[in-house]
Amino acid sequence: MLSKKAKYAITALVFIAKHQEEQPISVSKIAEAQNIPLKFLESILTELKNARILNSKKGKYGGYSLNGAPESIDMARVMRLLDGAISLLPCVSFNFYERCEECIDERTCGIRQVAMEIRDETLKRLQAATLADIVAREDRLQQ
Amino acid sequence: MLSKKAKYAITALVFIAKHQEEQPISVSKIAEAQNIPLKFLESILTELKNARILNSKKGKYGGYSLNGAPESIDMARVMRLLDGAISLLPCVSFNFYERCEECIDERTCGIRQVAMEIRDETLKRLQAATLADIVAREDRLQQ
DNA sequence: TTAAATCCTATCATTTTTATAGGCTTTAAG
DNA sequence: CTTAAAGCCTATAAAAATGATAGGATTTAA
Numbered sequence: 001m002l003s004k005k006a007k008y009a010i011t012a013l014v015f016i017a018k019h020q021e022e023q024p025i026s027v028s029k030i031a032e033a034q035n036i037p038l039k040f041l042e043s044i045l046t047e048l049k050n051a052r053i054l055n056s057k058k059g060k061y062g063g064y065s066l067n068g069a070p071e072s073i074d075m076a077r078v079m080r081l082l083d084g085a086i087s088l089l090p091c092v093s094f095n096f097y098e099r100c101e102e103c104i105d106e107r108t109c110g111i112r113q114v115a116m117e118i119r120d121e122t123l124k125r126l127q128a129a130t131l132a133d134i135v136a137r138e139d140r141l142q143q
Numbered sequence: 144m145l146s147k148k149a150k151y152a153i154t155a156l157v158f159i160a161k162h163q164e165e166q167p168i169s170v171s172k173i174a175e176a177q178n179i180p181l182k183f184l185e186s187i188l189t190e191l192k193n194a195r196i197l198n199s200k201k202g203k204y205g206g207y208s209l210n211g212a213p214e215s216i217d218m219a220r221v222m223r224l225l226d227g228a229i230s231l232l233p234c235v236s237f238n239f240y241e242r243c244e245e246c247i248d249e250r251t252c253g254i255r256q257v258a259m260e261i262r263d264e265t266l267k268r269l270q271a272a273t274l275a276d277i278v279a280r281e282d283r284l285q286q
Numbered sequence: 287t288t289a290a291a292t293c294c295t296a297t298c299a300t301t302t303t304t305a306t307a308g309g310c311t312t313t314a315a316g
Numbered sequence: 317c318t319t320a321a322a323g324c325c326t327a328t329a330a331a332a333a334t335g336a337t338a339g340g341a342t343t344t345a346a
Contacts, residue, residue, distance in 0.1 A: 003333090003334070003335085004334080004335065004336095005334080005335075037335080037336065037337085038337095039336070039337055039338080040335065040336050040337085043336090057344090058342075058343045058344065059342090059343045059344025059345065060343085060344055060345050060346075061344080061345060061346090062343080062344070062345090
């Protein structure tokens with residue numbers, strides 16, 4: 001399961017991507033429009049800024065804007081930033097590898113092999129799910 | 144991520160499936176062989192018994208055995224029992240559906256659509272990953 | 287000067303996860 | 317009939333993760 005944090009982050013990013021004319025856009029606008037707790041969202045957007053996914057502008061008429069094209073930001077990147085590993089098992093994660101403590105022999109673990117295949121498939125789809133892709137999907141669903 | 148509980152459960156089930164001649168097999172045998180905390184595993188096997196995935200036999204020379212063929216028990220079933228929903232979002236879960244609280248319109252949510260596609264793919268693979276399949280994979284990996 | 291924004295630091299309640307402890311009950315063998 | 321070895325049952329609890337909230341400092345444009 002995606003955490004609410006990651007879900008809020010992606011929702012906010014999609015919202016920003018959809019309002020590129022009005023950028024920068026303030027936390028309070030996003031929080032209100034998308035029903036996200038204001039202070040929680042503030043801390044999330046700070047993380048996105050620190051990770052250089054967003055730019056920020058301080059002061060009146062300030063706010064956040066995408067750092068890069070909507071095609072360059074995908075769900076995998078955001079989920080890894082906020083939730084850590086994407087895979088079902090730590091021993092199969094590219095970015096957050098850890099041994100399964102109880103594991104006897106990683107090489108011959110059948111559960112692990114299944115987890116690898118699911119990881120590959122899931123990752124492919126999450127990387128294809130860029131902000132541009134999600135916005136396009138929503139445009140299509142709108143009709 | 145799979146919880147340790149679910150991982151331990153699947154590991155134990157695979158172990159039992161591999162030792163069908165010696166069934167029933169005791170918690171302590173499994174715990175020792177697979178490096179799983181004894182009392183924790185005990186509570187997990189109780190859950191599997193309550194869900195009719197395992198049979199138990201009390202008293203000396205008692206223990207647990209599979210309730211059904213190794214082909215009939217798959218990872219999806221075990222994960223749902225111990226961890227709940229398999230999907231990335233609650234609004235996309237077959238067995239544990241919930242609205243995303245903040246969601247404005249589920250029908251036109253692009254994130255949800257991505258989550259549905261990943262759910263379908265993941266579920267297909269988890270359902271194919273029966274105990275028999277996992278054992279066969281390990282036999283193959285052994286060489 | 288002021289309004290509206292981000293930035294920064296601290297705190298915190300709740301839930302989930304990962305167990306542990308200890309005794310009761312059942313069963314098969316000797 | 318006793319005993320060893322197993323599951324059954326109930327309670328407890330430490331640690332980590334999750335999902336926030338509070339309040340003030342700083343920055344910027346009008």
